[in-house]
Amino acid sequence: MKYGPDISRIASLIGDPARANMLTALMSGKALTATELAAEAGVTPQTASSHLARLEQGGLLSFRKQGRHKYAALASEQVAQVLEMLMGIAARAGHTRTRTGPRNQALREARICYNHLAGDCGTRMFDRLIERDLLIQDGDDLRLTDIGKTFMRGFGIDLPKLVKGKTPMCRTCLDWSERRSHLAGSLGRALLSRIEDLGWARRDRDTRIVTFTPQGRQAFDALFG
Structure with a gap:
């Protein structure tokens, strides 16, 4: 048994x-x-x-x-992570539901993954945070460094509020289209909210697509590009 x-x-x-x-x-x-x-x-x-x-x-x-x-x-966010990983397996196996088109490309560029930024923009932001030693990854462990905390406070992220929450602050999530990690957890959610509050990008009401304004994309690329 x-x-x-x-x-x-x-x-x-x-x-x-x-x-x-x-x-x-x-x-x-x-x-x-x-x-x-x-x-x-x-x-x-x-x-x-x-x-x-x-x-x-x-x-x-x-x-x-x-x-x-x-x-x-x-x-939970854990359910979203499982779904995102299954999408990645399906994409690699060639199991897609629609033909590639403008909407497909837009989803690959920037989209919502439950409550954080995914797609090319999400993975590039994650890579940049790692490269600048704002985040340190050791196996499955991911944490914000001291200079990372300073950066986040400067960007307008309320870190004490995140620490008090029940959701882990930093998590990796395997991106289905990029096949690399993007940032999940309460910090990933807070960064997306801040990007929206600044008017850099907005969510499409009918899809998971995140659309950046020209000025917002320029500012995003300057900070995370």
């Missing part, structure tokens, strides 16, 4: 095409209603409700109610 975690159960939940589409839609970090997720999956609201219940029971989704609506979101 085999003992240990049953990965086949989780794999079967993610493996259904409709549920996979729902989970991918939630990678934007935005909570969605069952009706919205039904449209993403191409199924009826009744079928969507059944899928969502199974995903919640499997620990992949969480729900919260606001007014008359009930919203679904990924259960």
